[in-house]
Amino acid sequence: NFMLTQPHSVSESPGKTVTISCTRDSGTIASNYVQWYQQRPGSSPTTVIYEDDQRPSGVPDRFSGSIDSSSNSASLTISGLKTEDEADYYCQSYASNNHWVFGGGTKLTVL
Amino acid sequence: QVQLMESGGGVVQPGRSLRLSCVASGFSFNNYGMHWVRQAPGKGLEWVAVIWSDGSNKYYTDSVKGRFTISRDNSKNTLYLQFNSLRVEDTAVYYCARAGYSHDAFDIWGQGTVVTVSS
Numbered sequence: 550n551f552m553l554t555q556p557h558s559v560s561e562s563p564g565k566t567v568t569i570s571c572t573r574d575s576g577t578i579a580s581n582y583v584q585w586y587q588q589r590p591g592s593s594p595t596t597v598i599y600e601d602d603q604r605p606s607g608v609p610d611r612f613s614g615s616i617d618s619s620s621n622s623a624s625l626t627i628s629g630l631k632t633e634d635e636a637d638y639y640c641q642s643y644a645s646n647n648h649w650v651f652g653g654g655t656k657l658t659v660l
Numbered sequence: 661q662v663q664l665m666e667s668g669g670g671v672v673q674p675g676r677s678l679r680l681s682c683v684a685s686g687f688s689f690n691n692y693g694m695h696w697v698r699q700a701p702g703k704g705l706e707w708v709a710v711i712w713s714d715g716s717n718k719y720y721t722d723s724v725k726g727r728f729t730i731s732r733d734n735s736k737n738t739l740y741l742q743f744n745s746l747r748v749e750d751t752a753v754y755y756c757a758r759a760g761y762s763h764d765a766f767d768i769w770g771q772g773t774v775v776t777v778s779s
Contacts, residue, residue, distance in 0.1 A: 593755055596766070599767070642764065648707065
């Protein structure tokens with residue numbers, strides 16, 4: 550199976566914009582949808598982006614997703630950062646052999 | 661509302677067995693594939709297993725093949741994960757998650773149940 554690589558941590562100030570990358574090491578990023586999950590401390594994950602760029606109902610439009618075939622990566626962008634956005638974020642995709650793959654996670658600090 | 665509730669976690673010795681349950685409510689359980697995902701202490705998420713909505717197909721991550729068994733009882737809206745030959749490295753929070761949006765994704769997650777394997 551392929552691997553999804555994320556930065557270990559990112560930090561930004563409230564009100565700013567941050568982008569978290571997720572790079573696929575083999576195969577093409579566009580082959581399967583990419584999802585993003587938010588996990589606040591002590592809580593279970595919740596979906597913030599599915600199918601590359603779709604937001605579930607209830608997720609603010611400050612969250613957006615995209616893929617870039619040239620870098621074989623996906624990105625999660627959060628604009629107008631709030632302290633409540635501080636969490637771990639995981640990208641995830643499906644490997645075409647009935648296995649599912651997660652990135653290692655990125656800790657977002659809003660300071 | 662749509663909800664998943666895991667139970668059955670605990671402290672168990674290496675080599676022993678355990679069974680987790682995940683009760684679903686608020687949706688038609690028999691229409692959805694279901695997954696187990698785990699998270700070791702201080703680590704990231706790891707997909708463990710999936711079962712099709714009718715139970716016809718099951719797939720596992722390599723490290724648990726032959727030791728874990730995923731199953732479901734659609735009449736009871738319940739998903740299971742049977743552990744055999746537990747190892748210290750199986751220590752984790754185990755989440756059940758619904759296969760939603762598409763075949764690729766997890767849309768609803770339970771609150772998790774903790775499994776600690778220790779002598």
